[in-house]
Amino acid sequence: MxxxxxxxxxxxxxxxxxxxxxxxxxxxxxxxxxxxxxxxxxxxxxxxxxxxxxxxxxxxxxxxxxxxxxxxxxxxxxxxxxxxxxxxxSAPLGNSFTLLENKRVALVAGGIGIAPVFWLAKTLKNRGCVVDLYYGGRTVDDVVLLEELKENTDHLIVTTDDGSAGIKGFVTLPFKENVETYDMVYACGPKPMLKTVSEICVNAEVPVEVSLDERMACGLGACLGCIIYLREGDEIVQKRCCVEGPVFDGAKIAW
Ligand code: FES
CATH class of the missing domain: 2.40.30.10 (Translation factors)
Structure with missing residues (x-):
């Protein structure tokens, strides 16, 4: 295209x-x-x-x-x-998030992970959801489009590692305090953050979808350069992030 x-x-x-x-x-x-x-x-x-x-x-x-x-x-x-x-x-690739209606949801974004989360926040808000966005970055330069995000969320909680914007510390900390209040959690960002968010959700028994930002060469399922591992029953199975993802059930990923 x-x-x-x-x-x-x-x-x-x-x-x-x-x-x-x-x-x-x-x-x-x-x-x-x-x-x-x-x-x-x-x-x-x-x-x-x-x-x-x-x-x-x-x-x-x-x-x-x-x-x-x-x-x-x-x-x-x-x-x-x-x-x-x-x-x-290319044409739009991969799968998509599950879109709820009239629910209370948390979105957790780290750094460039804000990209898909921006559209998700707007969409869920238009579907009647209460949308809390936890958005973390290393410094003030890693948290962008804050005014636009405020317009498309109910609560925007910003954190930075060095305290140059929002609360000082990791974004997972304020999120963890409120996790039990949500019907669903969505996250996109660095893998350690996604792993922590998924573990917090599993412990709180809240469903979680994560969007993985794997390195991709072909984007079409051919090169196998984007393999990730999922738990299915007692087995660990391979999935191609570009075709079966990038959105996965965070509770099933073998981090
Ligand atoms: Fe080539 Fe996924 S990027 S298979």
Whole structure:
């Protein structure tokens, strides 16, 4: 698929916000899905390793949004797109979150894990849920779009490791204090955070879905570069994060 860049805005030293117009993509996308995006010009067309998996951060008015961090060659190229440029990407990939109605839910996001959580918060709020978002980062630069998030949640609890924004400490601490009040928990972020969130939920007997941010090369189930392990009964089975995920039952993952 191809779409036109509407904006590619720098949010701070690390993060960018990309808006792309594509009716075709928007009509197919579900909350929690991701895409593989081609970050640069023609000369990179045949370098699949440069295609980046990015979670869809929002969909509206025939456009969709991505939030990304510049971490290497691929995302650096992506940051150089200007308004009006044509950009190439896959169809929406992977599975999606379970969407509840009129429930009390917690969303836990760490760093760049905010991308799919943004769209999820908005969607659950529109479905009548009470949405509490626990959003953690290392520093103030790792917690972005706070005003927009406030508009789409009932409570926004921000934490940073160094205390430069919100409460000082890990995001799992304030979440743990309230876990028993929720009907469902959703999380996306670094693996240690997802593991802790899942363990807290299992102990409190609250269902939890996590979106895994595995390294992906093909995004299509072919390279097996994104294998994760799930418990099914007494067995441990392999799953491809890009096809069977990225959303999994956090209680079943063999961390
Ligand atoms: Fe290739 Fe998942 S990224 S199988």
């Amino acid at each position: 191809k779409g036109k860049v509407v904006k590619n805005q720098r949010l701070n030293d690390k993060y960018f916000f990309l808006e792309i117009k594509s009716e075709e993509f928007v009509t197919q996308a579900h909350v929690g899905q991701f895409l593989m995006i081609k970050p640069g010009s023609q000369e990179y067309t045949h370098d699949p390793l440069l295609r980046r998996p990015l979670g869809v951060a929002d969909v509206h008015d025939g456009k969709f949004n991505l939030v990304y961090m510049v971490v290497g060659k691929g995302t650096k190229l992506l940051s150089e797109f200007h308004e009006g440029g044509m950009i190439e990407f």
